[in-house]
Structures are given as C-alpha cells and as structure tokens.
Amino acid sequence: MSEAGPLLLDARGLRKQYDTREGARITALEEVSVSLADGEFVSVVGPSGCGKSTMMKLIAGIVKPSAGEIIYRGQVVTRAQRGMGVVFQSPVLLPWLTVLENVLVPIRVLRMDRAPASARARELLELVGLTGFESKYPSELSGGMQQRVGIVRSLIHDPGLLLMDEPFGALDALTRERMSLALQRIWLANRKTVFFITHSILEAVFLSDRVIVMSARPGRILQEFTIPFPRPRDFDLTSTAEFGDFAREIRHLLGASVDV
Amino acid sequence: MKARLREAFWLLVSAFVAIGIWQTLISLTGLPKYVLPPPGAVWHELVAGLTADPSSRASIWYQLSDTLVATLWGFLLGGVGGVSLAAVMAEFRFVQKVLFPYVVGFQSLPKVAIAPLYVIWFGYEMEPKVAMSATLAFFPVLLNAMQGFVAIERDRMELFASLDASRWQRFVMIKLPSAAPLIFAGLNLGIVYALLGAIVAEFIGAQRGVGVLITQLQSVSDTAGVFAILVVLAVAGYVLITVMRLLQKHFVFWQASDTPPDAS
Numbered sequence: 001m002s003e004a005g006p007l008l009l010d011a012r013g014l015r016k017q018y019d020t021r022e023g024a025r026i027t028a029l030e031e032v033s034v035s036l037a038d039g040e041f042v043s044v045v046g047p048s049g050c051g052k053s054t055m056m057k058l059i060a061g062i063v064k065p066s067a068g069e070i071i072y073r074g075q076v077v078t079r080a081q082r083g084m085g086v087v088f089q090s091p092v093l094l095p096w097l098t099v100l101e102n103v104l105v106p107i108r109v110l111r112m113d114r115a116p117a118s119a120r121a122r123e124l125l126e127l128v129g130l131t132g133f134e135s136k137y138p139s140e141l142s143g144g145m146q147q148r149v150g151i152v153r154s155l156i157h158d159p160g161l162l163l164m165d166e167p168f169g170a171l172d173a174l175t176r177e178r179m180s181l182a183l184q185r186i187w188l189a190n191r192k193t194v195f196f197i198t199h200s201i202l203e204a205v206f207l208s209d210r211v212i213v214m215s216a217r218p219g220r221i222l223q224e225f226t227i228p229f230p231r232p233r234d235f236d237l238t239s240t241a242e243f244g245d246f247a248r249e250i251r252h253l254l255g256a257s258v259d260v
Numbered sequence: 261m262k263a264r265l266r267e268a269f270w271l272l273v274s275a276f277v278a279i280g281i282w283q284t285l286i287s288l289t290g291l292p293k294y295v296l297p298p299p300g301a302v303w304h305e306l307v308a309g310l311t312a313d314p315s316s317r318a319s320i321w322y323q324l325s326d327t328l329v330a331t332l333w334g335f336l337l338g339g340v341g342g343v344s345l346a347a348v349m350a351e352f353r354f355v356q357k358v359l360f361p362y363v364v365g366f367q368s369l370p371k372v373a374i375a376p377l378y379v380i381w382f383g384y385e386m387e388p389k390v391a392m393s394a395t396l397a398f399f400p401v402l403l404n405a406m407q408g409f410v411a412i413e414r415d416r417m418e419l420f421a422s423l424d425a426s427r428w429q430r431f432v433m434i435k436l437p438s439a440a441p442l443i444f445a446g447l448n449l450g451i452v453y454a455l456l457g458a459i460v461a462e463f464i465g466a467q468r469g470v471g472v473l474i475t476q477l478q479s480v481s482d483t484a485g486v487f488a489i490l491v492v493l494a495v496a497g498y499v500l501i502t503v504m505r506l507l508q509k510h511f512v513f514w515q516a517s518d519t520p521p522d523a524s
C-alpha cells in the first residue's frame with residue numbers, strides 16, 4: 001500500500017571504495033541504485049559489513065561516492081542537506097552536554113528558534129520514555145537510553161527525510177518493540193520519509209513499505225520487497241502467515257549470515 | 261573520608277621517617293654542613309626566610325612573588341600561544357605542513373640554551389623571565405593540543421557534517437571540547453615548565469627572584485638556605501599543579517577522573 005508520492009530522493013549507480021591503512025582498496029558498495037518516494041518507509045537489511053552505513057552516509061552527503069550520483073528534491077547532492085535527520089549506528093552524544101542540550105544541537109547549528117524546540121524536545125523525550133532525564137549527562141545513561149536520545153536529536157529539527165542506521169541495535173527486545181511502535185506513530189503522524197537500516201528482518205518487514213535486501217560486500221541490491229500490510233500495524237501481525245512468508249523469503253535470500 | 265585520613269597519616273609517617281634517616285645519615289657519616297645540612301638547620305633557614313620583612317631581599321616571599329608573577333605570565337602566553345597555534349595548524353593543513361618542521365626542530369633544541377639570548381635582548385627585569393617561561397610552557401601545550409585536535413572521533417565530525425555545520429561551529433562545538441582533555445594534559449605540564457623557565461632565567465641574570473636567591477646562597481655555600489628554598493619551590497609547584505587539576509576537573513568534568521590526566 002505504498003501510496004508512492006513524488007520522488008524525493010534518487011540515487012543512481014552508487015559505488016564507494018575505501019583506501020585502507022594498509023594501502024589496499026576495498027569496494028564497500030557496488031552499483032547501488034535506490035529511490036525514495038515522498039513519505040515512504042524503506043528498510044535495508046544485509047550482512048554485516050555489506051555497506052549499509054556507507055550507503056546512508058552517501059545519501060546524507062557526508063561521504064562522497066566514488067561513482068554515481070544522488071538527487072534530492074531534484075538537485076544533485078554534493079554536501080549535507082539541512083532537511084535530513086541522521087541517527088548514527090552509535091549514539092554520538094557529546095559528553096559535555098546534558099541530554100536536553102544534546103537533543104538541541106541541530107537547533108543550535110541550524111540557528112533555529114530555541115524555545116519551541118525545547119518544548120518539542122520534551123515531548124519527544126517523553127515519547128521515547130526519557131522524561132526526567134533532560135538534565136542528566138550521557139555518561140549517566142545506559143547504552144539503549146543514549147541511542148534513544150540520538151533518535152530524538154535526529155527528529156528535533158523536523159527533517160523531511162530521516163536516515164536511521166540500526167537505531168534500535170542497542171536496545172533490548174521489549175524496548176525495541178516499543179520503539180518500533182513509537183517510530184510507526186511518529187511516521188504516521190508526520191509522514192516523513194524514512195530510510196531505515198536494520199539487522200532485524202522482523203523489524204524491517206513490520207515497519208516498511210519496502211524492504212531492500214543487500215548482498216555481502218561489495219554490497220549490491222539482491223532484491224526489493226513491497227510490504228502491503230495496512231497501517232497502523234501491531235505486533236500480532238508478526239505471527240500471521242503472510243508476514244511469516246515475507247520474513248522467510250528474506251531470510252533465505254540472506255542465507256545464514258544474518259541473526260534475527 | 262576514612263581513606264583520606266589514612267593517606268594523610270601515612271604521608272606524615274613517611275615524612276618523619278625520611279627526616280629521621282636524613283638526620284641519622286649526618287650523625288653516622290659526619291658529612292659537613294655545606295654538603296648535607298641537618299634538617300634543623302634547613303627548618304631554621306626556612307622560618308627565617310618566611311618571617312623576614314616582606315620588602316627585604318632576605319624574604320622568601322619577596323623573591324618568590326617575582327618568580328611566580330613571571331611564571332604565571334609565561335604560562336599564560338605560552339599556553340594561549342600553544343593552543344592557538346595548535347588550533348590553526350589543525351584547521352589549515354597548509355600551515356601545519358609549513359610549520360611542523362620548525363616545531364620539531366625547536367622541540368629537539370635544549371631550550372634553556374636560549375636563556376642568555378633573552379637576557380641580552382630583554383635585560384635583567386621581568387621580561388626575559390617571562391620570555392623563558394613562555395618558551396618552555398609553549399611546547400608541551402602545543403604538542404598535546406595538536407594531538408587533541410587530530411584525534412577527534414570521526415562520528416562526531418560526521419554528526420556535524422550531517423548538519424552542514426560551518427567551520428566555526430565545528431571548531432567551537434566539537435573540536436575544542438573534544439580536544440580539551442589533552443589540552444589540559446599539556447597545560448599541566450606547561451605550568452611546571454613555566455616555573456622552570458622563570459628560575460632558569462633568574463640563574464642567568466636577574467635582579468630578583470628565587471633563582472637569584474639560590475645563586476647568592478650558593479656563592480656563600482649556604483647549603484641549608486638552598487635546601488629551604490627547594491622546599492618552598494616544591495610546595496609552590498604542588499600548589500600550581502593542584503590549581504590546574506581543579507581547573508581541569510571543572511572544565512573537563514566529563515573526563516573520567518580515574519584516567520591519568522597527563523598521558524605524555
């Protein structure tokens with residue numbers, strides 16, 4: 001039921017090679033093309049090291065592709081775009097700032113109004129279960145809590161495109177489910193476009209309009225799946241036969257290299 | 261609290277033991293006073309120096325204040341200079357490429373050898389002392405700060421890249437605070453070197469300062485007097501370092517307190 005809106009982002013023929021310290025050159029990503037429609041939720045699953053984070057950084061405009069180009073809202077991306085929010089694989093919180101100040105970093109950098117942003121920050125912190133932690137420092141938080149602060153930070157400036165690199169990777173199973181539901185709620189309320197990287201096939205199928213399955217390094221796209229279930233979805237869906245079919249097919253495609 | 265008390269107790273015990281050994285050594289070997297003065301004589305000189313009229317040349321305060329003023333000015337100049345140059349070199353690779361060979365060259369030079377030059381250039385007052393002090397403080401600060409600016413987590417830089425932050429924003433919001441722990445490691449060394457620089461300049465030629473006092477006492481073989489000043493200098497150095505540690509704790513509060521502050 002991906003009511004495909006107009007094209008928001010179109011990445012064509014992306015390739016990325018890294019020069020390692022030893023002087024060797026490795027190809028992280030080979031000939032990858034993805035397009036994201038406005039308001040679409042797209043997940044990427046693939047074995048560790050296949051270039052998922054690399055793909056996200058290319059889209060975010062913080063790593064330059066070795067070949068290929070990315071077109072965002074009709075323009076070629078050569079640097080980071082202010083309309084994007086990024087959740088990194090590690091929380092990347094600044095230890096000298098409180099939780100609230102960390103969340104407000106994009107507001108400071110983008111010189112946006114602080115007062116409404118603070119109110120919004122409190123709302124979002126509540127949504128991820130972190131009320132009362134506003135003035136704590138990151139070192140006083142668990143890894144999972146830090147990651148949730150990172151998620152709130154990515155949302156604070158209301159970006160049109162959300163890039164999330166295994167945002168729930170550090171969370172326990174229960175919090176993970178809760179966060180998936182929260183993300184779905186945020187997405188349904190704002191219809192942002194989400195590019196979501198995960199190791200969890202279940203999470204990918206549950207959340208997405210479309211799931212992209214990648215091969216081991218050098219990363220290529222093996223197959224794309226369109227997930228038709230209507231929204232809002234709840235976790236009962238995951239025990240239905242149709243859901244199981246998708247999950248099984250993706251798992252077979254990936255082989256045994258991914259833990260679910 | 262209890263641990264603190266115990267530490268203080270054993271510190272005192274060890275001091276008494278050391279003084280006891282010192283006194284025994286003199287009694288056993290009969291070393292002359294001008295080689296190794298007895299603890300009592302050092303104590304006597306210390307009290308005399310500290311209680312003398314503070315405006316007289318015999319007063320330790322009179323001499324020490326001049327040395328400390330030079331130290332603090334030198335530390336300020338050397339510290340600000342070191343951090344600034346490190347920042348410029350980190351921001352502009354070209355500057356780094358051009359200047360780094362000079363830094364390495366000066367760094368391997370025994371810098372106290374410059375002191376006579378400073379005296380020729382700046383005279384016998386405060387200026388050569390400040391110059392020497394700043395010169396010695398500059399390098400440890402520069403080298404540590406450079407390392408701090410270079411070793412910034414890539415994730416943090418990528419976060420700011422993703423927000424398309426300006427160069428200035430990246431510097432102020434990420435690079436400076438990220439480098440702060442190592443900058444402080446450099447400053448902790450710098451303050452000690454600043455004191456060293458001031459005293460070296462006083463040895464070479466100055467009107468006033470503990471370095472001058474030491475050379476005067478040396479010329480009349482007043483070893484007990486020299487010992488008394490060394491005690492004062494040890495305490496002064498300890499106070500300076502403690503102040504730096506407190507500043508570090510305040511400004512770099514997020515740095516785990518159990519890691520040694522100066523890794524170099």
Ligand SMILES: Nc1ncnc2c1ncn2[C@@H]1O[C@H](COP(=O)(O)OP(=O)(O)OP(=O)(O)O)[C@@H](O)[C@H]1O
Pocket residue numbers: 018019020026027028046047048049050051052053054055089217
């Ligand atoms: N900055 C870099 N320099 C050199 N090699 C890199 C760099 N970043 C990534 N790589 C390499 O590129 C490949 C892809 O890395 P990437 O982080 O994109 O994988 P990933 O799919 O996100 O893996 P994971 O699921 O474990 O997070 C890896 O082999 C990695 O070693």
Ligand SMILES: [Mg+2]
Pocket residue numbers: 052053054089165
């Ligand atoms: Mg990754």
